[in-house]
Amino acid sequence: MKKSIILLLAMSFILSSCVYSLFPIYTPDTIRYNQRLIGTWKGPENELTFKLNNKEDTSEGYIMTIIDSGGEYKFKTFLVEIGNEFYLDMFPEMGDLHHALEVYAMNLYPMHTFQKVSIKDNQLSITTFSLERLSELFKRNQIRLRHELVSQNGDPEDAEVVITAQPKELQKFIEVYSKDESVFDQTVKYTRE
Template sequence: MKKQFGLLALIGVLFFSSCIYSLHPLYTKDTQVFEASLIGTWEKDEQSFIFKKVGKKDYYKLTHVDRKEDTVTDSEAHLVKLGNHYYLDFQRWTDYGDLFDFNVLAPRMDVHNFARVVWNNDQLELIFFDGDKIGKLLEQRRARIDYEKVGMEEFVLTAQPEELQEFVTKYGDELLDFSETLVLPKVLN
């Protein structure tokens, strides 16, 4: 049990150091777009990212399959266009059939995570934000955006979507971690 908890804590720290977490979404009605060219399977090594359209909605169900870790994770993904760049806003997939299956003693709170996305017919690139750079920017008070500090080093942005869009537009290039870009070729069926 201690091993499993330690592994979960390590995964949490890794995700916090390479992501931007927000209480609110990055998208608004006027910035959310849908591109059918994202639909399909993008794969590298032992990881697959499968984008599917959700009914008549203008967003995606993203299934991440990690064969090495033997995990499958579903997320809701919204494509956002800000200026000349596209971003994906990820949030845990909610199965509305399980809405009443929650733990009162340890409730879960959903947050949003953002990444810049670049794609064509052959390849998808996910460029994540650098959590350390964001933390320094906030601690130095260079950016005026609402946030809460969680624990000793983690931050959760609490600003409304319009403020988040301004923040990402202004500081996006500075805060992205291009060294950790995930490049995924498209699987042709």
């Protein structure tokens, strides 16, 4: 039980600045493969490893493993091209989650998260969306995208945005906001090992 709580806290910390979506941002025509993504990337606080999910079929995406002081976390990950930008769509590997959280896993619904990504030489840059800024835009109805405001304690001020839009709608949203620096948060840089 103690391990379950620690894993849940670690997962929420890792994904704390992510935008959550019930649906992926990819469609079959937007999934891309980039050989340069494969390998291990060292960051300031963690390490990322990308492997092909299925060596026979690159359209099945990658397995991304995040390793930090709290443990190892696996995500099924797709490289997605929207407009002229690339994004990672991440989805937790449920085998690990179900095993670690036992009974709690039955009450959790895995969400897709996504970040902007670029590779230049031996550097991988991952830029997260600003959850605070997007929440503000959603709450003011300045973003027209299907979503729900979900609060664990019933207080609307503490509500988080869960996007419920379908993939094509998400792609249009991302393309419109991809050049707006105000909707992005920090960029974390990783160096190939």
